[in-house]
Amino acid sequence: MRHAKDGYKLRRDPAHRRALLRNLTASVVEKNRVTTTLAKAKAVQPIVEKMIGLGKSGTLADKRRAFAYFFKRQTVQMLFDEVAPRFMDRQGGYTRIIRGDFRKGDGAETAILEFVDYKFVAKDKKKKDKKAAKK
Numbered sequence: 453m454r455h456a457k458d459g460y461k462l463r464r465d466p467a468h469r470r471a472l473l474r475n476l477t478a479s480v481v482e483k484n485r486v487t488t489t490l491a492k493a494k495a496v497q498p499i500v501e502k503m504i505g506l507g508k509s510g511t512l513a514d515k516r517r518a519f520a521y522f523f524k525r526q527t528v529q530m531l532f533d534e535v536a537p538r539f540m541d542r543q544g545g546y547t548r549i550i551r552g553d554f555r556k557g558d559g560a561e562t563a564i565l566e567f568v569d570y571k572f573v574a575k576d577k578k579k580k581d582k583k584a585a586k587k
Contacts, residue, residue, distance in 0.1 A: 507536025
């Protein structure tokens with residue numbers, strides 16, 4: 453019986469699923485925004501929220517727990533020094549999921565997982581004409 457076995461399986465074996473969720477969580481912490489499928493975004497959102505909770509407390513034990521999850525000192529340092537202090541006045545709800553379009557290749561619904569204080573800045577696209585470049 454599957455009593456108390458909640459969560460997303462994502463069509464992966466447990467080790468692959470654990471690695472996927474760790475990598476997605478680290479990407480969100482490092483880049484503040486990540487584009488993925490809707491199912492993966494929904495699966496990783498509670499983990500990111502818990503990691504920010506660890507970062508807000510800032511104890512040595514919580515740093516060790518975060519390091520055991522992330523494996524990268526740089527990611528843990530970014531979580532505790534940059535990400536968590538931004539949310540000290542919030543009680544929860546640090547991330548949001550924005551639904552996107554369907555991927556052309558396999559039809560999967562995409563989503564953007566980002567922090568609620570993320571400010572989108574459009575990059576300037578410089579188009580270079582081949583004719584102008586030759587002159």
